[in-house]
Amino acid sequence: MIERFIYDFGRYILLLGQSFGGPRKTKTYFKEIVRHMHDIGIGSLVIVALISLFIGAVTAVQFAYQLGGTLIPRYYIGYIVRDMTIIELAPTITCLVLAGKVGSNIASEIGGMRQKEHIDAMEIMGVNTASYLILPRMIAGLTMIPLLVFMAASISIAGAYLASVPMGFFSGDEFVKGLGMFYDPYNVFMMFVKSVVFAFIVITIPAYQGYFVKGGSIELGNASTAAVVFSNIFILLSDYIIALILTS
Amino acid sequence: MIRVEKIYKNFGDLEVLKDVSVHFERGITNLIIGRSGAGKTVLLKILIGLITPSSGEVYYEDTNFYSLDKKQVRKLRMEVGMLFQSSALFDSLTIDENIRFPLDMFTKLTTKEKTDRVNYCLERVNLEGVNKKYPAEVSGGMQKRVGIARAIVMKPKYLFCDEPNSGLDPKTSITVDKLIQEITQENNITTIVNTHDMNSVMEIGEKIILLQDGILAWEGSKSDVLVRGNDMIQNFIFASPFLQRLKDKALKNEND
Numbered sequence: 001m002i003e004r005f006i007y008d009f010g011r012y013i014l015l016l017g018q019s020f021g022g023p024r025k026t027k028t029y030f031k032e033i034v035r036h037m038h039d040i041g042i043g044s045l046v047i048v049a050l051i052s053l054f055i056g057a058v059t060a061v062q063f064a065y066q067l068g069g070t071l072i073p074r075y076y077i078g079y080i081v082r083d084m085t086i087i088e089l090a091p092t093i094t095c096l097v098l099a100g101k102v103g104s105n106i107a108s109e110i111g112g113m114r115q116k117e118h119i120d121a122m123e124i125m126g127v128n129t130a131s132y133l134i135l136p137r138m139i140a141g142l143t144m145i146p147l148l149v150f151m152a153a154s155i156s157i158a159g160a161y162l163a164s165v166p167m168g169f170f171s172g173d174e175f176v177k178g179l180g181m182f183y184d185p186y187n188v189f190m191m192f193v194k195s196v197v198f199a200f201i202v203i204t205i206p207a208y209q210g211y212f213v214k215g216g217s218i219e220l221g222n223a224s225t226a227a228v229v230f231s232n233i234f235i236l237l238s239d240y241i242i243a244l245i246l247t248s
Numbered sequence: 249m250i251r252v253e254k255i256y257k258n259f260g261d262l263e264v265l266k267d268v269s270v271h272f273e274r275g276i277t278n279l280i281i282g283r284s285g286a287g288k289t290v291l292l293k294i295l296i297g298l299i300t301p302s303s304g305e306v307y308y309e310d311t312n313f314y315s316l317d318k319k320q321v322r323k324l325r326m327e328v329g330m331l332f333q334s335s336a337l338f339d340s341l342t343i344d345e346n347i348r349f350p351l352d353m354f355t356k357l358t359t360k361e362k363t364d365r366v367n368y369c370l371e372r373v374n375l376e377g378v379n380k381k382y383p384a385e386v387s388g389g390m391q392k393r394v395g396i397a398r399a400i401v402m403k404p405k406y407l408f409c410d411e412p413n414s415g416l417d418p419k420t421s422i423t424v425d426k427l428i429q430e431i432t433q434e435n436n437i438t439t440i441v442n443t444h445d446m447n448s449v450m451e452i453g454e455k456i457i458l459l460q461d462g463i464l465a466w467e468g469s470k471s472d473v474l475v476r477g478n479d480m481i482q483n484f485i486f487a488s489p490f491l492q493r494l495k496d497k498a499l500k501n502e503n504d
Contacts, residue, residue: 028352121336124296125350125402126325 012208018130019138029136036140040102044148047101048094052152055089056081056159064169074170078178081160086191090153092239095198098145099231103206106137107227110210111220119211134207138200145199146192153191190246197242198235205231249274250295250406250438255304257290257462264290265301265462275436277429277452279443281484282459289410291459292442296328296408297321308406326354329399331428333411335391337383337398343370344379347398354402369397373427389420393427400431406438407431413445421445425452446485449473458484474499 063077110133113119122129157179165172206227213223250272257265265287272278280288293299295306297313306313308324316324337346347369351362370376373393383391392412399407409428413421425445429452432439443449449456453470458481466481473481474495486495 025353116339117332117334117336118338120298121330121332123298124325124328124330124408125353126322127353128322 008208011212012204015130015134015208015211016204018128019134021128021131024128024131024135029132032132032136033139036137037144039105040098040137040140041144041148044098044101044144045151047097048148048152049155051093051097052090052155053159053162055093056085056156056161057163059084059089059156060160060164061167061169064164073174075174075178075181077164077170078160078175079181080178082157082179082183083187085153085156085160086187088239090156091149091191091194091198092235094149094152095145095195095202095235096232098148098198099202099206099235100228102141103202103227103231104224105206106203107206107210107213107224108220110207111213111223112210114211114213115216115220130211133211134204137207138203141199141203142196145202146195149191149195190242193246194239194242197238201231201234201238205234249309250440251307252291252295253305253307255291255294255306256302257287257294257299258302263462265294265459268304268459268462268464270457270464270467272438272440273455274438275433276439276454277432278438278440278455278457279449279453280440280457280459281443281449282465283484284444286459287462288442288459292408292410292440295440296330297325326350326402327405329402329404329407331392331395331399331407331409331412333414335383335388335395337391337394339383341382342379343375343381343383343386343394346383346394347401350398350402365401366397369401370394372400372431373397388415389417389424392416392420392424396424396427396431400435403435404437407440409439409441409443411442411444413443413448418447421447422451428452429454446487446491449485456481 060077060081063080064074067074067077110119113133119129119133122132161172161175164170165175206224209223209227209230213220252268252270252272255265255268256263268287268291280291282288290299294301297306300314311324313321313324337343338349341349344366347366348362351357351365355362357365366379367376370378373396375390375393375397378386378390378394383394386394396412399409407428412424412428416424425448428439428441431437441448441452450470450473453473456466456468456470456473457464458466460480468481473485482495486492
């Protein structure tokens with residue numbers, strides 16, 4: 001198992017190296033980048049918005065319940081929701097969802113191209129297939145996923161307000177007061193660092209799984225599953241490492 | 249010309265190709281034939297560098313393919329066209345975009361020059377006016393012809409065809425075969441066709457190579473098959489009782 005991991009890790013690194021190589025035709029790549037930006041960004045808007053809205057709502061309601069009857073002021077809920085969302089929930093949950101939606105799509109798309117000999121056809125034309133298939137997705141992902149995470153954080157906070165204030169858990173003023181308390185821009189920086197690292201994982205691990213797929217539809221399904229599972233594992237692992245590094 | 253010298257290929261303990269040495273000539277259609285599992289596809293993939301041989305050399309003219317670095321391989325591949333068994337057309341691109349793809353990637357031609365070249369290639373395979381259609385919107389035979397158009401768009405010096413007739417009716421097969429032969433002769437290119445189709449062998453087999461269990465079992469032209477063909481090639485080509493009877497009749501008529 002360790003041997004297999006080392007083999008896969010080495011091949012993954014080599015593939016990444018190859019994906020930064022030439023030859024490249026800027027115009028052709030630009031078209032691909034725009035297409036993937038649309039697929040990743042616009043294509044994930046609804047699901048990310050929905051999940052963020054409910055995460056914010058549930059977080060606010062849960063904390064209102066937890067802090068009820070304690071001496072902690074209620075406006076602290078706004079502060080807790082803000083920091084939990086920015087530091088952890090928005091980047092991590094959004095990227096776990098995107099690993100399922102975008103990651104499985106990338107693995108299936110590239111794997112399907114491998115099975116239908118499209119990648120062989122490009123290789124024979126002289127195309128650097130790793131670069132053509134992975135680099136535009138990487139650029140699109142590294143641009144769009146942090147934006148989605150930022151949007152998720154905003155919607156999540158709005159969701160917290162909408163779920164709590166009209167229900168009478170606390171007043172709008174209290175919530176806004178809490179949101180403005182102890183604000184540290186470094187947390188937003190941390191959110192963007194996480195989202196960039198997670199975006200890299202969400203794009204490259206599924207691309208690797210799809211690029212080297214062998215066999216038929218069962219193997220393609222397995223590659224897609226592996227893409228999601230490994231992306232999730234590495235997102236959580238890197239979340240922990242980033243938290244250690246950036247908060248120490 | 250492409251020359252293959254002492255090619256061996258093993259997959260684990262399985263020896264797929266054993267000591268295969270052959271040369272494929274320019275300006276004629278070279279056919280690789282053999283039963284399923286004989287090693288035809290492996291040989292073709294070794295020729296184009298999709299599989300590395302266990303040992304042996306492949307020469308494009310005087311250039312040893314396996315001594316080239318990645319950059320040189322990519323440069324050489326711009327002189328190669330390939331028609332895949334499945335056509336391997338990109339589903340998300342129109343037929344026009346499929347054929348234009350290598351031009352967009354590797355040339356500095358203007359849009360008009362590219363359009364002219366694409367239209368010429370489509371005309372050459374008798375498919376004018378299908379530019380805006382997607383591969384899924386045309387028949388299997390038309391997809392094969394689009395595959396040929398894409399293979400020749402960069403004016404290749406070497407053309408490889410993997411099972412060009414698979415899944416096609418006999419009439420369309422003959423059209424595709426003739427097209428490959430005409431393009432080969434017009435452009436004086438080295439064409440290598442991997443086929444199961446015995447009609448192709450007898451129609452366009454200017455040079456035929458029979459692989460049997462990974463060994464080069466016979467080499468000759470279509471006219472040699474009856475005259476100096478051994479039992480192995482004759483039993484392979486005239487496998488069905490019907491073809492066997494036709495062959496016997498033809499030989500009898502010749503003797504009479």
